[in-house]
Amino acid sequence: MNIKHLHEAPHLTTALTGPLHALESHLLDRQNAIETWFRRHWQTTEPPFYASIDLRNAGFKVAPVDTNLFPAGFNNINPDFAPLCIQAIQSALDKTCPDAARVLILAEEHTRNLNYLDSVATLQELLILSGYDTRIATTNPEITSPGDFALPSGNSITLYPAQRKDDRLIAEDFDPCVLLLNNDLSSGLPEILHAIKQTVTPPPALGWNSRLKSGHFEVYRQLAIEFSQLVDIDPWFIDPAFRNCGKIDFMARKGSDCLADNVGKLLGDIEKKYKQHQIDAEPYVVIKADAGTYGMGVMTVRSPEDIYELNRKQRTRMSQSKGGNAIGKVILQEGVPTYETWGDPPAVAEPVVYLIDRFVVGGFYRVHTKRGADENLNAPGMHFEPLAFEEPCNTPVSQLAPDAAPNRFYTYGVIARLATLAAAHEIKTVKGESA
């Protein structure tokens, strides 16, 4: 792992930090109640094996904008937190598969993304250190025999072709007890995974071939309401408003009225909240593929009219998600600007928090020098500098200001856990359906 350390948390550039200070103070004051609340929830709802959560800190609110159940980027988190990851992996896998000594990571197919392979290599290293014999397999048809890849970090990685043997997935002579899915299934469930008898975690039913962001944020909203009663805040401070539309065809300009109508309603709702909390900012809406990831098919609009004025390039871009899937359903999400900046000249910074099991194990900032505060920082071709959190997210310091680094990271950890709990409820639902 070859990363920069974060010696100072990014600065908040907004003057609107009053509500955030209030939020952070409320969380710090109620740490005991918060941990008890999470404990109670985790007792009945099993956490996903892992998750990464994109957060945005607007100064006046902190909210998740994406919850990824097949996270990459493990190479970007602070290597000092490896012991935390190991403990959490041991906690997780002891439950998932008590006798497993062999784990097979099923990686994405894009073997040309060396940064991604560096993440998978880091994940493999963590699993080995946790006491699990671990290999990495892919369903990439170009990988027909085990192959080594040199990585940017200087390490190398061996990729095995995923093979089927009766009702099990194997990698040559390696028959794993548990399959760790690190492929988000944007292109659907590979044939080779159908009716597999091994434990697959997280469940394939949570892949982007069937999961919807709007489903996630619906569950998140319910939890945010319950949580906000506990800590006595307006749930809006931690919850991005959203709406969704089905049957959209950007190329054929179908569904534009639904989109424009919902953009208008959503902007109105945000404006009301801005007024209520005296926030002097211009509302905007982010439109994304409801199923999908990697920031493809994402755009920012500031008025319903924007929808009718999309040019061909924009419509083409919105028409395809990762894996070339047509976008038919979209989520319209309240734009939460990032008011955190780092360095001089100031660069926009967006926190990403990682969980393994129910434990926050680190995170990093995506630092981007060429993007605005209200733009998507995870778009195709985007270059960002990872900036590892220097502090873990579970050691707030009551003697420090509510926005001091360890306390801000605690807040991030709480919101990220809330999003992970929502994902855990999604898993519970699909498991219930398949049972």
Added chain:
Amino acid sequence: MNIKHLHEAPHLTTALTGPLHALESHLLDRQNAIETWFRRHWQTTEPPFYASIDLRNAGFKVAPVDTNLFPAGFNNINPDFAPLCIQAIQSALDKTCPDAARVLILAEEHTRNLNYLDSVATLQELLILSGYDTRIATTNPEITSPGDFALPSGNSITLYPAQRKDDRLIAEDFDPCVLLLNNDLSSGLPEILHAIKQTVTPPPALGWNSRLKSGHFEVYRQLAIEFSQLVDIDPWFIDPAFRNCGKIDFMARKGSDCLADNVGKLLGDIEKKYKQHQIDAEPYVVIKADAGTYGMGVMTVRSPEDIYELNRKQRTRMSQSKGGNAIGKVILQEGVPTYETWGDPPAVAEPVVYLIDRFVVGGFYRVHTKRGADENLNAPGMHFEPLAFEEPCNTPVSQLAPDAAPNRFYTYGVIARLATLAAAHEIKTVKGESA
């Protein structure tokens, strides 16, 4: 927490590191099998809430010499590992008492030992950070109302008198769900704890009023044999030979023949092992109270005759353990010299490893400038400098030499976990008896 960091692990001064390198290599090569083995054991045997293990590294063997189930010294472990402690506490207490939001630490009575109070304060801080409202109580009769104590670290601590309310222990208006015992019960189970209905962890039956070191090392021996088959080593490399004698009265010179006889046999056994492994060292035996702690009633002998030549001062010293209890039973343990030294001029260093639940969470070296390699480093009036482990014990690095710091710490972690597993079996036994 105000401690020195360990930037370099102590050096091994012995030339006899061949077997140790072999041991460390065996452990590193079989990490997967070792972790699987522990996993299997922890599934049927619940770990104690916490433990600290005194280890000795002789170059030719690494062995536990004491396993403490009511550990002090939390103020000596590296504060960088607080996140590890927090994760482990959360894992532990979620099981012990899922709904507990309130923990009462029942501390030792000696309120004049500020270093000890610093340890309890650190423990309290870790519990609070884990999301548990935590107070500290004592049965010290001098504490009749809550009192603040200033600590060497600059912090302060509030001690509450332990109070009984029906069948519960409370601290004023604080009614805990779980009692965390940090009193080793050398003076017996305080009246106030009789027939308490709350969960008490670790179980009082493991206090030094009833637990015997020989019982612990008997269980440890069995586990060491099983473990050694797994990693293909002579169990002696990780197990200190021992014998025990009952009905000893040092003042009245009763039981001397039993002692001398067993010293002779034990020395003979050690000599055989030294010959077998070509170890050029003089065997010695350490005699300790079989029940007890704090290094009172400990002495080193090199021949059976030493037993008959004890002077009055030595006999007096051996006659009392902590809390003034008469020593009737003793354990005779193979002396494992400490060949680790630190600094210039070289000072003897003895590792102490801490576990919470089944996780190693750190440790420190007792560094002592005025003691020999074969002396007890935890004797009354002993001054030592704590030297916190700079690295955790769960991240061995296969690319480094087997005795490189992270790998040596991994070895320490494995042996400490083996001793903790033995303690867990003791707990299982007493729980079975009381059920």
